[in-house]
Amino acid sequence: MTKIKDLDFSWQSKITKNITFIVTKDCQLACKYCYLVGKNEKERMSWEVAKQAIDYILNNEDKFKEEAVIWDFIGGEPFLEIELIDKICDYIKIQMFKKDHHWFNSYIFSFSTNGINYHTEKVQNFINKNKDHLSIGITIDGTKRKHDLNRIWKGEGPEKGSYEDVVKNIPLWLKQFPEAGTKVTISSTDIPYIKESVLHLFSLGIHEVNINCVFEDVWKEGDDLVFEEQLIELADEIIDNNLYEDNVCSFFSEHIGKPLDRELDNQNWCGAGKMLSIDTAGNFYPCTRFAQYSLRSKRNWIIGDINNGIDNNKLRPFLTLDRCTQSSQECIDCEVASGCAWCQGENYDAALTPTIYQRSTAICKMHKATVRANNYYWNKLYRKLELEGKREDFEKRGIKVSPISCY
Amino acid sequence: MLKYLVIVLDDTSVSYCHYNNECKEKRLIDIDTLKKGIVYAMKENLSIQYVLPDYTLPKKYVEVMESIDNIKFCSSNSDMIDEADVIVLNGWCSNINFNREKTYVLRISKEELFEKEKDIKLSFDKMSRLNVVITNITSFKDSDIDRYNDVLNSFSKDVKSLIQNGFKINILTDRIMLDAMNNCNAGAENITLAPDGCFYVCPAFYHCGENGEYGLGKTKFCIGNLEKGVDIKNSQLYEVEYAPLCRKCDAYHCKRCVWLNLNSTYEINTPSHEQCVVAHLERNASKTLLESIGKHKLFVPEKEIKEISYLDPFDIIDKL
Ligand code: SF4
Ligand code: SF4
Numbered sequence: 001m002t003k004i005k006d007l008d009f010s011w012q013s014k015i016t017k018n019i020t021f022i023v024t025k026d027c028q029l030a031c032k033y034c035y036l037v038g039k040n041e042k043e044r045m046s047w048e049v050a051k052q053a054i055d056y057i058l059n060n061e062d063k064f065k066e067e068a069v070i071w072d073f074i075g076g077e078p079f080l081e082i083e084l085i086d087k088i089c090d091y092i093k094i095q096m097f098k099k100d101h102h103w104f105n106s107y108i109f110s111f112s113t114n115g116i117n118y119h120t121e122k123v124q125n126f127i128n129k130n131k132d133h134l135s136i137g138i139t140i141d142g143t144k145r146k147h148d149l150n151r152i153w154k155g156e157g158p159e160k161g162s163y164e165d166v167v168k169n170i171p172l173w174l175k176q177f178p179e180a181g182t183k184v185t186i187s188s189t190d191i192p193y194i195k196e197s198v199l200h201l202f203s204l205g206i207h208e209v210n211i212n213c214v215f216e217d218v219w220k221e222g223d224d225l226v227f228e229e230q231l232i233e234l235a236d237e238i239i240d241n242n243l244y245e246d247n248v249c250s251f252f253s254e255h256i257g258k259p260l261d262r263e264l265d266n267q268n269w270c271g272a273g274k275m276l277s278i279d280t281a282g283n284f285y286p287c288t289r290f291a292q293y294s295l296r297s298k299r300n301w302i303i304g305d306i307n308n309g310i311d312n313n314k315l316r317p318f319l320t321l322d323r324c325t326q327s328s329q330e331c332i333d334c335e336v337a338s339g340c341a342w343c344q345g346e347n348y349d350a351a352l353t354p355t356i357y358q359r360s361t362a363i364c365k366m367h368k369a370t371v372r373a374n375n376y377y378w379n380k381l382y383r384k385l386e387l388e389g390k391r392e393d394f395e396k397r398g399i400k401v402s403p404i405s406c407y
Numbered sequence: 408m409l410k411y412l413v414i415v416l417d418d419t420s421v422s423y424c425h426y427n428n429e430c431k432e433k434r435l436i437d438i439d440t441l442k443k444g445i446v447y448a449m450k451e452n453l454s455i456q457y458v459l460p461d462y463t464l465p466k467k468y469v470e471v472m473e474s475i476d477n478i479k480f481c482s483s484n485s486d487m488i489d490e491a492d493v494i495v496l497n498g499w500c501s502n503i504n505f506n507r508e509k510t511y512v513l514r515i516s517k518e519e520l521f522e523k524e525k526d527i528k529l530s531f532d533k534m535s536r537l538n539v540v541i542t543n544i545t546s547f548k549d550s551d552i553d554r555y556n557d558v559l560n561s562f563s564k565d566v567k568s569l570i571q572n573g574f575k576i577n578i579l580t581d582r583i584m585l586d587a588m589n590n591c592n593a594g595a596e597n598i599t600l601a602p603d604g605c606f607y608v609c610p611a612f613y614h615c616g617e618n619g620e621y622g623l624g625k626t627k628f629c630i631g632n633l634e635k636g637v638d639i640k641n642s643q644l645y646e647v648e649y650a651p652l653c654r655k656c657d658a659y660h661c662k663r664c665v666w667l668n669l670n671s672t673y674e675i676n677t678p679s680h681e682q683c684v685v686a687h688l689e690r691n692a693s694k695t696l697l698e699s700i701g702k703h704k705l706f707v708p709e710k711e712i713k714e715i716s717y718l719d720p721f722d723i724i725d726k727l
Contacts, residue, residue: 298623299622299623299624301622301623301673302622312680313671313672313679313680313681314672314673316652316672316674316677316678316679316680316721317672317673317674317676317677319721319724320651320652320677320721320724321651322651325649325651325676351641352640352641353640353641353644354623354624354673355641355644355674355675356674357641357644357649357674357676358641
């Protein structure tokens with residue numbers, strides 16, 4: 001049997017199915033950049049819906065042939081529903097065992113949490129029970145002033161940041177998941193704090209910082225230049241203080257900023273359609289970004305439900321989508337195209353017609369700024385390593401970084 | 408590039424394709440709109456196709472319509488059948504006085520086609536061209552594959568002897584004659600002017616009515632009007648080059664119906680499994696027919712129709 005550790009659990013990987021339960025649309029926080037426009041306290045997944053979804057998935061093994069599965073739980077804040085999640089995970093494990101399902105022992109439960117409830121007894125019991133099959137990411141945006149700028153508590157009255165409530169759980173989290181990384185999302189107002197935030201996260205012991213600009217059209221005139229400046233300063237700090245030896249920041253990747261071949265590099269970057277997302281009502285989506293609470297201006301894109309299963313015709317546009325068909329000529333010809341990401345859900349939301357085949361280019365100038373800073377980083381780093389006679393050694397170590405993360 | 412303008416003359420005009428038009432309430436296009444539509448077509452170099460209702464049109468309309476070269480579609484029940492070039496049969500009826508000068512469109516459900524296959528082919532020798540449109544293609548199941556193959560093979564036997572006299576039937580002879588895609592191309596090569604004075608991708612997008620929904624929104628959406636001209640948002644998606652499955656496909660005769668696409672997959676450029684399977688059964692039957700006749704006996708393109716292992720290009724998308 002394939003060992004769990006040998007499996008590539010990247011959701012972009014062909015062999016892994018990503019199945020997301022939207023267990024609640026509620027969250028303790030009201031982050032200013034949150035893409036979930038329709039969050040609310042009422043919509044919670046019932047046990048009946050969850051069970052029916054699991055039964056459909058596990059009873060249709062021929063439709064889910066991927067070698068491994070990531071059972072993903074999101075919200076809102078998923079740990080608000082820890083009791084339901086615990087019941088779901090127990091049921092999944094029992095059913096996979098009973099059915100001698102090919103995913104038995106080839107699964108992980110994955111969570112993206114705001115970290116506020118991380119230390120609670122119920123969450124900790126769950127972690128201990130499932131620790132060999134768990135991936136948990138806590139979102140912390142950086143320094144206190146940067147984090148509290150956006151990640152504020154929900155409710156009336158003066159704004160209250162959530163930094164202190166999250167940072168207190170970081171040591172416990174890193175003790176349990178020493179390899180864990182964090183996701184940081186940059187919006188226009190965050191730009192001046194990028195350098196200090198990444199350095200702060202490194203200092204907390206988080207060695208992998210996956211960071212990306214929001215895909216929405218929020219960027220103001222001149223943002224790209226300030227952004228570039230921040231990244232150059234960050235590059236200097238990382239290189240001058242040898243931080244690159246133990247840490248990675250996804251802004252700096254050698255794969256960013258190269259032209260892409262029309263034929264060879266024509267794959268769709270985004271995994272929508274290869275994933276399956278289930279909402280509180282039991283509807284299926286190609287990705288959570290297509291559920292109504294994620295969409296500003298378009299209708300939710302349902303591809304089936306727990307009663308009728310997946311309608312394969314609804315998946316065809318997602319599974320046949322490629323880079324060039326959705327891109328403008330400018331993007332196809334772009335000299336620095338590699339690493340320029342998109343989100344299929346945001347493309348749909350921003351498109352002129354209800355289609356996933358029109359790529360949004362709101363991120364263009366920010367990507368180009370990233371490329372300039374990234375070039376600077378590698379030129380400077382390699383020169384330093386050469387002078388120190390360490391370049392070969394560094395290249396052999398082949399530091400891996402996932403250059404783009406979803407949201 | 409646009410080449411044709413379809414003008415739907417009335418809300419009750421016949422459907423000649425995959426969509427249904429159940430409207431019973433007459434609403435004739437305004438004569439000024441008709442005139443403007445004709446002038447628009449002349450200026451844009453578009454050939455005109457009129458879609459007629461069943462009742463006799465006023466004389467002044469006929470005069471305006473005939474001010475330009477055109478093709479007229481009407482139903483077999485229409486009072487204007489003698490004037491029309493294309494006659495639509497809604498379901499099979501044997502008691503038609505077929506006319507070799509005209510083209511016939513048979514709109515038929517798969518069930519009726521399977522049932523009346525023998526009756527239908529008995530009339531082949533009375534026609535010069537028949538276009539078969541399966542009206543419920545989306546309900547085509549894998550269990551229908553064998554039955555449709557039987558129909559195609561049975562038709563094929565008769566077509567084999569008639570083809571050299573010039574008989575054509577879209578589901579068997581079109582593919583033989585083609586060496587490149589030749590689809591409906593609504594929104595790319597043709598658009599429709601409706602009685603409300605607006606342009607639509609094809610009549611289907613008008614006749615579906617205000618309440619028509621397809622999951623992501625309204626199915627009725629106009630793409631401009633006579634005053635402002637044509638404005639198709641994301642117009643590239645109507646072109647075959649922007650359809651990842653179709654651009655590599657060689658079921659060249661397939662309608663590649665954007666109306667069916669929208670309703671079944673939610674994307675204009677993405678066909679359903681059923682549309683592809685039906686087109687491939689026809690493609691494969693055309694291949695067998697061509698081989699049985701011998702290419703040298705027909706004026707057909709040099710290229711062979713290749714042997715393929717799939718009925719739906721989606722099944723080999725990684726290899727396309
Ligand atoms: S058979 Fe399918 S892929 Fe081929 S042209 Fe028709 S709709 Fe497109
Ligand atoms: S898009 Fe073309 S093939 Fe489809 S219903 Fe309209 S006219 Fe017919």
